[in-house]
Amino acid sequence: MTLTMAATFIVVLDTTIANVALPHMQAALSASPDTISWVLTSYILASAVALPLTGWLSARLGRRMLFTVAVAGFTISSALCGVANSLTTMVAARLIQGLCGAVLAPMSQAIMYDINPPEKHVQAMTLWGLVIMVGPILGPVVGGYLTDNFNWRWVFYINVPIGIVTAIGGWLLLSGGKQAGRRFDLTGFVLLATALCSMQLLLDRGVQLDWFDATEIWVELGICLMTSWMFIVHTVTTKDTVLPRALFADRNFVTACVSIFVLGGILMAGAALVAPMLQALLGYPVLLAGVLTAPRGVGTMAGMLLAGRLARIIDPRVPILTGMALLALSLWMMTGFDLQMDQRPIIVTGLIQGLGLGLVVLPMNLLALSTLSSALRTDAASLYNLMRSIGGSVAISLMTALIARNTQVSHSTLGGHLSQTRLPFLGQGIFEQLGFDGAAITQMMNSEVTRQAVMIAYLDDYYVMMWAAIAVMPLIFVMRRSRADLPDVVVDAH
Incomplete structure (x- = not known):
């Protein structure tokens, strides 16, 4: 062990x-x-x-x-x-x-x-x-x-x-x-690997190349869509495939894959957003920013230990729904972050979010694999890991792109309130008359507007993740309870 x-x-x-x-x-x-x-x-x-x-x-x-x-x-x-x-x-x-x-x-x-x-x-x-x-x-x-x-x-x-x-x-x-x-399904593996690689390149390079303004992104999107469709057709029509068709006939497993795609995105994007925000906007050093994200891990440990105790007592869907509700609550609380806050909101939201994730992950995976035969478990665990990984990649790229876009939008909106119409002294040379460097002061004002705009963009991301957590909650009712099978399953919490 x-x-x-x-x-x-x-x-x-x-x-x-x-x-x-x-x-x-x-x-x-x-x-x-x-x-x-x-x-x-x-x-x-x-x-x-x-x-x-x-x-x-x-x-x-x-x-x-x-x-x-x-x-x-x-x-x-x-x-x-x-x-x-x-x-x-x-x-x-x-x-x-x-x-x-x-x-x-x-x-x-x-x-x-x-x-x-x-x-x-x-x-x-x-x-x-x-x-x-x-x-x-x-x-x-x-x-x-x-x-x-x-x-x-x-x-x-x-x-x-x-x-x-x-x-x-x-x-x-x-x-x-x-x-x-x-038999090793070479055709299926090549198609799946090509689709995954082109998708990952699209997600990573899209932020740098301004997405669909670049020919490279269109090429990668075309390859991803084409090979994905070919892989689906190949899987449906071929006997021995890299991912057994029986996996997709199981309602619990398919529902769990969709759910972990979204939850994996929230998990990875949440970790990827908070630390840079603390460093860039609130001025925390690298080590302290990392320490302030640690309560999320403490909450996760507590949630998983609690979920393990509840697994044999109550319907596993209850802690899953409770955890998702806590996850959505923590993200809603994060939409109230501001540039003058102390460390308390960061710690509290981290604890609540970790507790929610811990309550979701263990029973979700128990339900996901409880209705599968033992022969499918290794393949199921691999695909489950893959869906979590893809969800994280998609979410990080999407949230990063939204930050870049919403920063520009918010900067334009906030900057409109600093015009000569609203602040007439900007055009009267009053700074120079008082002995100040007008250009330097204007630059300082622009820097603060940019800082505020970036903060607003982060809050917009937290809103998106909150609604994603809420949207996936009804899927839990689609899953079968299968409590009798829970002790004899393979769990993958990754």
């Missing part, structure tokens, strides 16, 4: 730990602001491509071999990231990291399920889910501390000792050989 949790922790930690170190990497690797983003993009792309392969690889190589190779590959690539002296080396190492890390998440889940007796499944998956949920939240805190007190390279070196111990332990302690797996 300790081995699988350690492997899972370093993987999920790496999804966010590198974010705060990007400015330092940019200088060390002589990269531009546009190209340094590939440090994050390459990891996400590789993860998206590798996730659908987990079920086939597990049957082909065996659990013991796949787990050990994946941990070893993740550890070696982490070391390569730490010693990288060029952007090319860094991106290549991050690609390997993403490939190996994506395989580890559902693999660790399956191992945790099998090494525990049926009566311990909910408790074991609760503990495992805590690592999955808290890891990304701790990432900015750990990354900020290592970057401020040591060097950005330690953001990657921290994985090496944990990875070495985990790889050795996995080889010595795990069991599980090759299984009779289905």
